[in-house]
Amino acid sequence: MAITAIIEHYIEMKPLSRLKYHNIREYWKNEMNDFSFWLSKEENLNLLSESIGIELEFIKREATENSRLRVDILAKNKKNDERIIIENQLEETDFSHLGKLLTYATLFNSNTIIWIVKDIRAEHEFTINWFNKNTKEKINIFLIKIQIVSINDSPLAPLFTIICKPDNHIIPKIKDSFRPETIDLIEKRDKLEKSVLDKRIIEFFDDKLELDKLFTKRKYENNDLGILDLLESYNYEIYLKYNGKFTREIKRDLHLWADFRDIKINQRQFEKNGNRDYKSSGKEYFYFTT
Structure with a gap:
């Protein structure tokens, strides 16, 4: 009994790796020539099938129906031969693509649309949910986020996350195998990514902000660990966002x-600089502990 307890304790205390998110444009440079070609392969389309619970079969890329408009991927449901529209957008959702999707559904007489995107604007998520709930005709729209992830030095892997789905559609119960604390962690991370100004800042904080070290918001002296200065060398695009009109958001x-x-933040008061008020000048310190 004692040996069993020791083994269980050892398993529970093993360190957990962190999921790392990568820029999808570094892997798929072009939507049509790279991503659509990759997704049209049987093993990759099967991965999408497993994610949404529909057995998909590839028909054609850049399919057209007597129109100048071309569908990224035309597929079909293996169970009922229904034609399915798949539109890929390795950028943020926009109304232009939303309009095209509805046009494609009309041209190809399809009731099921799959929209795969890099990022989702709130108004488009709202619109897709509205369509799935309120259209009289049977129109099923999936809005799916595509990401590239890895763990430590593992090979890159695609991750499909379903943002919107048809009301009566049952998604494979992947979460049933997760422990409650794992589900809670997933939900907390989703909430965090929706709250921060730029979700890439999470990766920066994970990589650069070490525990038990003293940081300043900016670098005032040579030995200072300025958070904004570290961010500038880490990712200049994010630095410009946080050092521009959104300077306060980094805190x-x-x-x-x-x-x-x-993690606990021991945020110290500003050092007084001359006769000026604390909040007008001087340093602000951050110290991170568990």
Whole structure:
């Protein structure tokens, strides 16, 4: 009994790896020539099939129906031969693609649409949910987020996340095999990514903000570990966002990240600089502990 307890304790205490998110444009440079070609392969289309619970069979890429409009991928449901529209957009959703999807459904007489995107604007998520709930005709729209992930030094892997689905459609119960604390962690991370100004800031905080080290918001002296200065060398695009009109958000997002990681921030007062008020000048310190 004692040996069993020791083994269980050892298993529970093994360190957990972190899921790393990669820029999908580094793997798929072009939607049509790279991503659509990759997705049209049987093993990759099967991965999408497993994610949504519909057995898909590839028909054609860049399919047209006596129109100048071309569908990225035309597939069919293996069970009932229904034609399915798959539109790929390795960018943020926009109304132009939404309009095309509905046009494609009309041209190809399809009741099922799959929209695979990199990022989703809230108004488009709302619109897709509205269509799935309120259209009188049977129109089923899936809105799916595509990501590239890895764990430590593992090979890159695609990750399909269903954002919207038809009301009566049952998704494969992948989460049933997860422990409750794992589901809670997934939901907390989703909430964090929707709250921060740029979700890539989470990866920066994970990589660069070490525990038990003293950081400043900016680098005032040579030995300072300025968070914004570290961000500038880490990812200049994110740095411009946080160092522009959204300067205050980096502190807010820092606290959101720390709460997610169960890290304590010992935020010290500003050092007084001359006769000026603390909030007008001087340093602000951050010290991270568990």
